Amino acid sequence: MRRPYTLIAGDFVATGGMDRANLALALWLAKQGGPVRLVAHRVSDELLGFPNVRFVHVPKPANSYLLGEPLLDAMGRAWALRTRAEGGRVLANGGNCVVPGANWVHYVHGAYVSEPVGGALRRLKGRVSHQRYKNDERKALWRSNVIIANSERTRADLVAATGVPEARVHVVYYGSEPERFHPVSLETRSATRAALGWPTDRRVALFIGALGDRRKGFDTLFEAWSRLHARGDWDTDLKVVGAGAQREAWEHEARVRGLSERIQFLGFRSDVPVLLSAADLLVAPTRYEAYGLGVQEALCAGLPALVSRAAGVAERYPAALRDLLLDDPDDVAGLVGALESWRMNATAWAAPLASLSESLRSRTWDDMASTLVEVMEREG
Template structure:
């Protein structure tokens, strides 16, 4: 089979990019030829004899919207000339204006446009106006892209629900959850002094870009104020936010440790006791399954797509991400019971082992081969 994957990045260290990276390798293992229409491709794939990289340059454009429009136009023009050469074309959302056979959906802009935590709904500003315009355009483009595909892959049940809400026929939707690197994220121990973190205390981890309110760090901090025995490490950019001031105002300066953006999260997860990530809107949330693979219990909310794989034995799923009291109770439970944390962590690791990147990629290729034979 000659497979074409159209995506911005095919690399490790990027959620959507990692999915395409693993799918490409699984296709190669099965003897298929892969053409990558992308702006960035991992060196090991570039050098493979079964891979053809069509470079789509987008650097130099002033905004994300212009970069995506440039990618769509350039990739579309190339595909118009070459699409008949392929047995199957995989795309992501409205990435190109030429139709794809399988469309993998990591985000539904129509749903985000209606979300109460969308920045454009918070307050009027130049940034919020741009975000609204960007989201509205993508929502319109996606509907057309979804209508043209033979199959739509949703990365979670939450995304499936959102696709149904905008009229995608249920028979064309397949749910394939994102995966996790079970070697990179695994149980173990790490010295907290590496990050200047205190020993001998219970330590929760919040990991994510805290600059967006949808990640919900504010609720985590307010709930932490009610759990005096617990410390919190924040691995995520907080520049330009009011979270440090909030921490000071609540008297939590000695218990909240800001590390900003980290590239060593797999090791950091070996130094903490559990993950707290009650995102207000998350189509999946790789950090959840990464924590589970690391043997950590997880506290999250139903508004996070990956919550669907969490059982009562492996974590706590809050029905309302903004319930400060409910979150405080969950934090208290895990802080006060070390044995329970250990048992939940073991259960979390067992669940995560079902969702390796290899298993995910195999499911994608099974789907591709099914359509190629039909």
Template sequence: MKLCIVTHSVVKGDGQGRVNYEVTQEALARGHQVTLLASRVAPELQDNNLVNWIPISVKGLPTELFRNLLFAWRSSNWLQKHRSEIDLVKANGAITWAKGEVNAVHFVHSSWLKFTTQKTEDSSNNQRVNPRKIFYNFYQWFYTALNSNWEKKAFQEAQKVVAVSNKVGEDLLEIGVLPESIRVIANGVDLQEFTPGNCDRQKWNLPQEVPLALFAGDIRIKRKNLDTVLRALVKVPELHLAVAGVTEGSPYLDLAASLNLSQRVHFLGYRSDVPQLMKTADFLVFPSRYEPFGLVVIEAMATGIPVITASSTGAADLVKPEAGIVISDAEDVEALTEALQMLTSNPELRNKMGQAARTIAEQHSWKLMAQHYVDLFEEMEH
């Protein structure tokens, strides 16, 4: 089979990039030829004779919207000229204007737009608009709205639409994707990189001999929901929280200070050593307001620590009662407080849940995920 994957990156360093990296490796292992329309490709793939990398540069443009438009235009032009040389195209959302037989969905912008619009209406009477953020907020809304329309067209044209979680599958049904077109293939985890163990907290200047939770994600945006975590943390005075995420432009350092949490919340900035950092924590707390999957959840499970998350996080499907706690409403401070208290006060329960979490994670390796993708490609070829 001559497979073409259209994506911004095919590398191990990010979620969508890792998915496409593993799918490419599995396709190559089965003897298929792979064309990559991408801006970045891992060096080991560039050196493979079965890989044809078509670099698509989008450098120099000021915003993600313009970069994505240029990528879509350039990838579409190439596919228009070379479509007869390809057996199957795997796209990722609205990344290209060309038709893809398979479209892998890592984010449904219309669902996030619906959520944010509702939240804005609910809070409009209680909050002032910050004039400095008007343009930024409009840009974010405009970008999301455009993506919503482009995605619907891309999903309608695809023969199969792969959802990275059951939650994404439900989101796809809401925008009119036919049930028979949807295939759920959950994202995977590196079981060698994320393993149970212990690391000395001193490396990160974290306190010893205290219960420690971990939050990891983009703390410059509201979607990850660190604000609710901080408000719940106020009511669990013995618990400390390590926060991994870029602090520049984040409002949560000031929020933590205003809640008198500065001594218990440890902002670590961006971390490239999350697999080791996870080994310092007693559990992960990640009740994202909207998360199509949430790799950090399954990574924590693979590390052998329990997870507290919300049903609005796609990977919550993996968090069985024996492996963690799923609250039904990400905004419910009381429910989150209760979950934090339960794990903070019970080391034996944490150990049991951590063992169960690792067992579940072992059923979701990257290799197994990639096999499911390539099985689908081969099924469609026949």
């Protein structure tokens, strides 16, 4: 494929759901040999090693995406105009650049109002950012020729939020990394847990997500864990992976409630595949999740994952695993019941979980990128 492609996104790096997906698409295009222009704040070193990849660096004042977006929009438009004049294809992400071409939606700002925590200035910034992102999203999607959503949930949300015709929206699910996220033997799990210093006589559940707003639902999980711990017979510890403005506050609350030995805050970790291979469960009571790459990675690793029914990734669950889906991310009692059900039914869920894991691992990031480009080529 020699046609030039220009991709406009904040980052093309291996961290984060949308960043990882953007990286996968850019890598696949780079391997095809045609010109690839990346208009972004950051790209991975792996991409810079391709002679046909050009990184158009966009500054990010004060390390702020909000301040950097006007620059991303302006530089993206310029390169989009040049690329289209050459007969190439252009892809933007959501509202980050208003250009004709394709738009890949990873998150619908018009579908959820984030609730940032912290001081008044942080909360004000959150409200201002949301309104701006919402307006830019609507303008960009109406200007796009074709829209690609990462789930049916995302497609429904963006149609409802912006009014774009549903026929213009195509669903392409994320791919996977089967070489990094895959089931391991009981022996490997035990050895990994020992290497991490985790006790072998207690089960381990993981929560993975930022602790800076309520979207990920950690507050619901914390309350559920407090109730289970109070009973005295709950044999599972919780490991919390992620940083954020509220980490210290949650650590303090855990100490106050006597949960320090049962809830451990690990901070940001780059070894998530290792942690998944040592754990028994992932819990994700998210209030809004366009897809949920972290949940998919846990499933690929063979872990059961409790996740909100409204999350995009929940569409991938077969009927036999529907009891792993949470009806209401605010329902503490419901989450307690789901956790108890997991402890009782883990063995019964093993076969359908193994089948789902295999199915998800069979679709790689390259498969996703190939499908996405087919849609762009077909729809123009």
